[in-house]
Every structure is written in structure tokens, then in C-alpha cells.
Amino acid sequence: MSLTEDLNQILETVLPTDPSFQQIEYAVIDNCISETRRYALEGSTEAFLMSAMRLLALPENGHTRLIPNDAITVLPLRFVSVGRSVQLVGAFPEITAPRGELIAVNGTALSQIEAKAEQFLAGTCQRKRVIGPILLAWPYALARLGISSNGGTTEYRVQDENGQITNLKVAIGNTVPGSMLYPRNEHGKDDPTWVPKTFVEIKDWQDLGLSIALPSFFAPNETTLHKAVSAAVEHVRACPNRTLLIDVRGNTGGDFLLTMPLIDAISQSASKQVVVLVDKFTFSAAIVFVAILKHRLGNRLKLIGEEMGDGLMFFAEGGLLELPTSGAVVRYSSAFHDWKNGTTDKTTPPEITRKIVPVGALKLDLEWVANCADEDADGTFYQRILSSVST
The missing domain is CATH 3.90.226.10 (2-enoyl-CoA Hydratase; Chain A, domain 1)
Structure with a gap:
């Protein structure tokens, strides 16, 4: 199997099914497909994943996105969005890391990194804040965003609650599976393995x-x-x-x-x-x-x-597509929801239609x-x- 098969699954299952793509100009979609196909043919897995992330982020619908967490390795640090800041909330035991607000990575201010990352992240500004922190621990993503490492390390500037600044350096080869620190359904808890003990x-x-x-x-x-x-x-x-x-x-x-x-x-x-x-x-x-x-x-x-x-107003339902070669997961939509105006269309399931209110x-x-x-x-x-x- 090859990455081209992964791309074909996206093109054959997601794009024809997902109504959120109907609002995007075909030329824009085609440009992203061409870039993703090029990386697929090269066999460049991480480049393919980020290009596919950009393709699936085009509708700006948070339910439609590529989730790379199971397919990549990340530096052993857990970043979580808190309010409008990003916090370093945990690290693997072998790393002595301060808890606190992330200020910069490799000398680049967090705000600049977030602006560069926007095109790869699906959904609203808040959705981007939820799913974006994994990019800060993914060495390839940082390099693609132009946040180059120095001497084989990535340097994080972190400010604790007392205002003390720490410059934390982590070797870019010191990585762990992404899913160990960043769950598919990001919940914002310090512990990435958190599951509710009770549902009420x-x-x-x-x-x-x-x-x-x-x-x-x-x-x-x-x-x-x-x-x-x-x-x-x-x-x-x-x-x-x-x-x-x-x-x-x-x-x-x-x-x-x-x-x-x-x-x-x-x-x-x-x-x-x-x-x-x-x-x-x-x-x-x-x-x-x-x-x-x-x-x-x-x-x-x-x-x-x-x-x-x-x-x-969003698109939902749909399903999950497991990409066999890269190991990533694609979440795609199939139905329109409009809880703002209380309207539906032919894709809205009857059981949802009966409950829709403006x-x-x-x-x-x-x-x-x-x-x-x-x-x-x-x-x-x-x-x-x-x-x-x-x-």
C-alpha cells in the first residue's frame, strides 16, 4: 500500500459525501489535492499528512478534518489551550519541565506560530485553539511552519504563574507516539488519558x-x-x-x-x-x-x-475513515445543522429535523x-x- 491509496480514500469517500466542500471553489480544492498527491507520490508521510490537513480544513468545518495524532511522533510535552493562552501542562518523567504559559518556540512568538498554522487547522477560532497545540510538539510541523530548530533541539520559552521565564530545550529526536499525549477527542485535561468516571x-x-x-x-x-x-x-x-x-x-x-x-x-x-x-x-x-x-x-x-x-451552523454526522498507510484518521461530515436559523436541507437527518429550533x-x-x-x-x-x- 502507498500514501496514494490514502489520498484516494479521501477523494472517493470524503469529498463526494461531505456537503461542507460544496461551498469551496474547485480550483482551491484542486490546488490542495495536487500538493497532497505530490507528497504521496514522494512517500513523504508527514508532508502528506499536513497537506491533507490543509485540504480537509478548507470548509472551515470542525467536524471535517484529518486527525494525525495516531500517525505521528511528538516531543514528550503536553500543551493545552487555556483561555486564549497555551499552557505546558505536563511532560514525560525524564524531562524536567515547568508548568506555565508558552510564550515562544525557537524564538518565534506563539501568536506568529498560530497565524502560520491556521490554514492547517479546521473549524472556528476556538476549534483551532483546541486542536492546534499538537503542532507545537510535532517537530515536522514546526519545521514546515518555518520555526526552525537550532543544533538539533527545540527551545520553548515558558512563563510560570509567578512570571518567571524558563527556556526549555528538548532534543528533536526525543519523541513519543502522538496519541500518548494528544487524544483524538481533545478534552483539555492535564491527563491525556482522562475518561469520565461517571456520566453525571x-x-x-x-x-x-x-x-x-x-x-x-x-x-x-x-x-x-x-x-x-x-x-x-x-x-x-x-x-x-x-x-x-x-x-x-x-x-x-x-x-x-x-x-x-x-x-x-x-x-x-x-x-x-x-x-x-x-x-x-x-x-x-x-x-x-x-x-x-x-x-x-x-x-x-x-x-x-x-x-x-x-x-x-455546522456540518456533522458522517463518520471516521482510517487511512491504512499513514495511520491517520479522517473525520468527515454528511449532514447540515442550522441551530441559528432553525433551517434544514436534504442532508439533515429526519430525527434532527424534528428537533431543530431557531x-x-x-x-x-x-x-x-x-x-x-x-x-x-x-x-x-x-x-x-x-x-x-x-x-
């Missing part, structure tokens, strides 16, 4: 209200998510006069249809303020969950956090990015949010 976490804060954390709608099976949603429904219906805090930060999606009973319960039972916490790692079905709640509750819903990872916009009522101190203290962050709502 409910806490009663007495006079302040009730919190319900929903970390993921990607349950291992429908029964697991159904049980979690049912438990949340029971608590909501039992506490109709309580302020509710719903946390979907880091929820990358799943099946929003299975969450409809909870949406119904909140809509029918919550008589006080409903607060929803969101962040850039809130995607897909989790965004739809918030959108339907906003449509039903109107001003009774208060949105706190940061802009989510997608807008209200939300208009999902604007933050309060921008609030939690820091580590907020999250470390048991319940401190939730209590602060609930207190701010009740005052």
Missing part, C-alpha cells in the same frame, strides 16, 4: 442550588447514558425551586437525542435561574443541548464560561475561565458561580 455528577449545595456535571455524551452504550440522564431528571424534578448549574465544559458531544428527557425536565421543572458552564472543549451534541435549553428558557438561562468550540445566538452572559485554584478546592468553583447568580 450531581451535588446539592443547599441554599445555593444544585449542580449537575455532564462530562460527555459519548457513553460506551445507550444504557449507560440513559441511566445517567434519568438520574439527573429525577433530581431536577425533585428540586423545582432550586437554582440549577449545568456543567458541560469539556463535553465533546455524543448523542443529544438521548439527553432530551433532561432538557424536558429542566424546561418544565426549573422555576429559578439555570446556569450553564461551557468552554472551547464543548462541542457538537453538547452545543445542541445548550442551544435547545436556551431556546426554551430564554432569559432564565445564563451562559457562563468561554465561547464554545463550534458555532450554531436559537439565533448563544452569547455569553459572563466570560469566566476557571484556573487551577478554582478547580482544586472541592466545590469552590461551583459555589462561587452559584453565589454570584443568587446575589
Whole structure:
């Protein structure tokens, strides 16, 4: 097998199926295909992957993208976007690395690197912030972006919370499989192997209200998510006069249809303020969950956090394509979603069409990015949010 076969799978499966490409001029697509084919014929795997990333990023639809994580090796550092900064949150044990904000790589300011990387990253600005940090640890990507290494090392300038600057040098040959530090569904946690221990976490804060954390709608099976949603429904219906805090930060999606009973319960039972916490790692079905709640509750819903990872108009459904030669994965779309205007087209599945509502916009009522101190203290962050709502 060759990289040409990988490209053919993209051309035969993704481009004809994915409606998000219909808005792109063929000449632009053809130019990207030609570059990707050239690298495929050369057998240059990493060059092929980055060119394919650029091709699949053309529609600016975050659901459509090449995910290189399983196919590449990276320097043993984990970078994660926090707010509008990129933080070094972890490293392999053999490297003594400071935690803190990334300022520059090989003397180039992070803002300049991000501007150069944009064309390779799919989706909104927030989606790019989620999936972009892997490029900062991928030696080939840095070289392609013109961030040349010096003397066989990559130098990172990191600033800790006290303002102290550290210049961390890592040998470019010291790499590990990308998937060890950067999961396919990036959740923003320090630990890349994080998976939710439970799909609903409910806490009663007495006079302040009730919190319900929903970390993921990607349950291992429908029964697991159904049980979690049912438990949340029971608590909501039992506490109709309580302020509710719903946390979907880091929820990358799943099946929003299975969450409809909870949406119904909140809509029918919550008589006080409903607060929803969101962040850039809130995607897909989790965004739809918030959108339907906003449509039903109107001003009774208060949105706190940061802009989510997608807008209200996007392409989704589709599937995953495993590329046999490179080992990369392609995520592609097949259906149009318009939760902004409440419109559909022939690609929108009937079950989605029946639920589509015109939300208009999902604007933050309060921008609030939690820091580590907020999250470390048991319940401190939730209590602060609930207190701010009740005052």
C-alpha cells in the first residue's frame, strides 16, 4: 500500500459525501489535492499528512478534518489551550519541565506560530485553539511552519504563574507516539488519558442550588447514558425551586437525542435561574443541548464560561475513515445543522429535523475561565458561580 491509496480514500469517500466542500471553489480544492498527491507520490508521510490537513480544513468545518495524532511522533510535552493562552501542562518523567504559559518556540512568538498554522487547522477560532497545540510538539510541523530548530533541539520559552521565564530545550529526536499525549477527542485535561468516571455528577449545595456535571455524551452504550440522564431528571424534578448549574465544559458531544428527557425536565421543572458552564472543549451534541435549553428558557438561562468550540451552523454526522498507510484518521461530515436559523436541507437527518429550533445566538452572559485554584478546592468553583447568580 502507498500514501496514494490514502489520498484516494479521501477523494472517493470524503469529498463526494461531505456537503461542507460544496461551498469551496474547485480550483482551491484542486490546488490542495495536487500538493497532497505530490507528497504521496514522494512517500513523504508527514508532508502528506499536513497537506491533507490543509485540504480537509478548507470548509472551515470542525467536524471535517484529518486527525494525525495516531500517525505521528511528538516531543514528550503536553500543551493545552487555556483561555486564549497555551499552557505546558505536563511532560514525560525524564524531562524536567515547568508548568506555565508558552510564550515562544525557537524564538518565534506563539501568536506568529498560530497565524502560520491556521490554514492547517479546521473549524472556528476556538476549534483551532483546541486542536492546534499538537503542532507545537510535532517537530515536522514546526519545521514546515518555518520555526526552525537550532543544533538539533527545540527551545520553548515558558512563563510560570509567578512570571518567571524558563527556556526549555528538548532534543528533536526525543519523541513519543502522538496519541500518548494528544487524544483524538481533545478534552483539555492535564491527563491525556482522562475518561469520565461517571456520566453525571450531581451535588446539592443547599441554599445555593444544585449542580449537575455532564462530562460527555459519548457513553460506551445507550444504557449507560440513559441511566445517567434519568438520574439527573429525577433530581431536577425533585428540586423545582432550586437554582440549577449545568456543567458541560469539556463535553465533546455524543448523542443529544438521548439527553432530551433532561432538557424536558429542566424546561418544565426549573422555576429559578439555570446556569450553564461551557468552554472551547464543548462541542457538537453538547452545543445542541445548550442551544435547545436556551431556546426554551430564554432569559432564565445564563451562559457562563468561554465561547464554545463550534458555532450554531455546522456540518456533522458522517463518520471516521482510517487511512491504512499513514495511520491517520479522517473525520468527515454528511449532514447540515442550522441551530441559528432553525433551517434544514436534504442532508439533515429526519430525527434532527424534528428537533431543530431557531436559537439565533448563544452569547455569553459572563466570560469566566476557571484556573487551577478554582478547580482544586472541592466545590469552590461551583459555589462561587452559584453565589454570584443568587446575589
